[in-house]
Amino acid sequence: MRFYGLALLASAVVLGACGGGEKKPATDTAATAAPAPTSGAAAPAAPGAVAAIAATGATHEVKMIGDDKGYRFDPANLTIKSGDAVKFVMVSGGPHNVAFDPTTVPADSKAQLDANMSTKMSELSSPLLLNPNEAYTISFGGIKPGQYPFHCTPHLAMNMKGVITVQ
Numbered sequence: 001m002r003f004y005g006l007a008l009l010a011s012a013v014v015l016g017a018c019g020g021g022e023k024k025p026a027t028d029t030a031a032t033a034a035p036a037p038t039s040g041a042a043a044p045a046a047p048g049a050v051a052a053i054a055a056t057g058a059t060h061e062v063k064m065i066g067d068d069k070g071y072r073f074d075p076a077n078l079t080i081k082s083g084d085a086v087k088f089v090m091v092s093g094g095p096h097n098v099a100f101d102p103t104t105v106p107a108d109s110k111a112q113l114d115a116n117m118s119t120k121m122s123e124l125s126s127p128l129l130l131n132p133n134e135a136y137t138i139s140f141g142g143i144k145p146g147q148y149p150f151h152c153t154p155h156l157a158m159n160m161k162g163v164i165t166v167q
């Protein structure tokens with residue numbers, strides 16, 4: 001939202017100053033480059049592509065911890081509503097990440113969850129968080145009710161895992 005606001009402001013300034021902006025927002029360029037749809041109704045998505053859906057509800061925090069008691073997510077099990085977000089915060093003992101096993105994620109929400117993860121190492125797998133207070137937030141917008149088991153890739157063998165239940 002903030003980016004759109006800034007982009008609009010910047011465009012207005014450019015237009016006002018030069019009377020004809022030469023720089024188009026990246027979204028315009030992408031839209032122009034995309035193949036023209038036949039319907040002309042909604043903005044077209046590439047075949048098979050799923051757009052991220054932003055969270056609209058509460059943000060739940062999960063700590064990523066590694067200390068003399070072991071490696072763990074805290075809480076490891078949490079129940080959220082579809083549309084909430086989960087913010088994973090690196091506390092100690094990193095690197096940690098959050099990864100969903102593509103074989104255990106409910107099939108009808110797999111593509112949406114993958115789209116909602118902004119940067120990734122691979123499908124359904126967040127980048128590594130190295131430093132304390134680094135965070136990675138996942139929107140559960142558009143995610144259907146079900147159980148979403150997750151784990152930390154570097155510490156999977158140390159049982160660093162949990163389950164998000166979406167109601």
Ligand SMILES: [Cu+2]
Binds near residue numbers: 066097155160
């Ligand atoms: Cu870990």
